[in-house]
Amino acid sequence: MYFYCETCKKKYPLNSHSYRCTCGGMFRLHKDQSDELTREISLGEFQTPLLPIRTGKLDFLLKLENLLPTGSFKDRGACTLINELHHLGIKKIALDSAGNAGASIAAYAGAAGMDCTVYVPDDISDAKVAQIEDYGAKIVKVPNGRMNACAVVKENLGDAYYASHVYNPLFFEGMKSMAREMVEQLGGAVPDYVFMPVGNGTMLIGLFQGFMDIGRLPHFVAVQSKKCAPLYEAYHGLPPEPKRTTIASAIRIEKPKRLKDMVEIIRASSGDVVAVEDADILQARKFLGAHGIYVEMTSAAALAGAEKYFQAGKPDNYKVVLPMTGNGLKR
Ligand SMILES: [Zn+2]
Known part of the structure; x- marks a missing residue:
């Protein structure tokens, strides 16, 4: 490799x-x-459930990634990345994260006995900071947003390996397992649609690669908040709007590094990009909570986007998967 x-x-x-x-x-x-790929380090990963849910006339399948060891889908990428780095003898890593990737990589790095430093935007939630620190990683808070955390970590790597979930292809390699699981759980069929919140595009790119291995793509529909929608703008050829703070904090990425890739993937899948109001995300999260699914705001964006996309209805035989990206306790 x-x-x-x-x-x-x-x-x-x-x-x-x-x-x-x-x-x-x-x-x-x-x-x-x-x-x-090596698999010496494990935190007890498992195949996440695919749970049917009905919202009025629409039926969806929730892929419960929020149940993974650290409470987010990023565990898939972190597991593969850290296992390979451990195998290569790497002892010291640094990365930047809005929270979930930082927690995942810190957890696996802890299990592997690695020294790990996570650069985060200084408005990150206390719950995410506590989680990352409890895994034994050091936190460096950086002002002026997520993009600046990315710039600062690169300047301060020293002898640390940059274990980035955005740059490092090993992370995307780990994400492929989600595609394989969906197909297995659907009795060998590829879903018709996958709706997902998109920031840096780790899930979108990982799923694309996973389904390419399988040989057929679902329609990928990326969902962003109207307050920060660079992919929506790029895909639809709209002028860039000022990027604002959204309640969907995990996808508040002003300038995603792999934007061009993401546009190509959506096109290749005959998919779409939908932008939703924060109020709709909030409402979707309330709905999920009231039905026993406790997820972070960003996860609820997938449901808000799917409801908007299918507002005129959807054929009953369409299998529409919504990955629930992260646990609600992480707010
Ligand atoms: Zn080159």
């Missing part, structure tokens, strides 16, 4: 301290059929 630049194809070893190519291109993972 090795990384290669998606632009100029230059190769880099997995333990390279470069996180993108000297030409500026992003890394992709080359994996031969014989290459196996």
